[in-house]
Amino acid sequence: MNLGDVEREMARLDRLYRPVATAPVDVSNPDAMLTACTAIDRELAEINADGRAESLLRAAVAAYAEGDDLVRAAVRGLFDRYEWFRWGAHFAPDWTTAEELRARLIHFSARDQGADTRDELLGLRDLLTRARRLGIDPAPVLAEVAAMSSDADRYGMGSTRDLLLRHC
Known part of the structure; x- marks a missing residue:
């Protein structure tokens, strides 16, 4: 997967993560926070982003590790630009x-x-x-x-x- 492919997929997943990441949560109510966390887990499972995100992370990590300073700067730029992907994508x-x-x-x-x-x-x-x-x-x-x-x-x-x- 080249960096252009990584960026396109990262942008797509970023759009999926955004509404989940930005949904309001009542932090003053512990029961509401637990309910919200459960809802977030359910929403992430529904959009089935985790498996795709981990594969994409592995591709980004490989490009970063194998690339030169310019490639690494480009990969850092992708994580900076796609903040909702950065928020939601984990190993x-x-x-x-x-x-x-x-x-x-x-x-x-x-x-x-x-x-x-x-x-x-x-x-x-x-x-x-x-x-x-x-x-x-x-x-x-x-x-x-x-x-x-x-x-x-x-x-x-x-x-x-x-x-x-x-x-x-």
């Missing part, structure tokens, strides 16, 4: 290998801090905690992915490269 949570850790760290790098560095950092910490619990040393892959990451400080908390290197 399956049940990973157990160093190769899957690498794919998730490349996905982290490609999102380039998303809309909020703090949220991204929480996800990164969870990812690294799981890796260590599985007996996977994340340091080598953190260094590898940091080398392909952006060095732009987007939100005043350091670049994605810096964030990854801090966790080596």
Whole structure:
């Protein structure tokens, strides 16, 4: 799949995720929040986006990992442009290998801090905690992915490269 194909599919899935992501939720009522979360899960299942999104993530991650700086910048631009896809598309949570850790760290790098560095950092910490619990040393892959990451400080908390290197 070339980057043009990736972008077309990402735009299509972005349009599917948008109404789910932007539906109002009453955060003052815990029961309403639980109902809303259940409804979101149901809506995502109905649009059947998860399998297509994961396949697309794998294609984007492969392009990012194999590409040069221009390709990586283009992939980061796609994740920036298609925010609802970025919001909704994730790898399956049940990973157990160093190769899957690498794919998730490349996905982290490609999102380039998303809309909020703090949220991204929480996800990164969870990812690294799981890796260590599985007996996977994340340091080598953190260094590898940091080398392909952006060095732009987007939100005043350091670049994605810096964030990854801090966790080596």
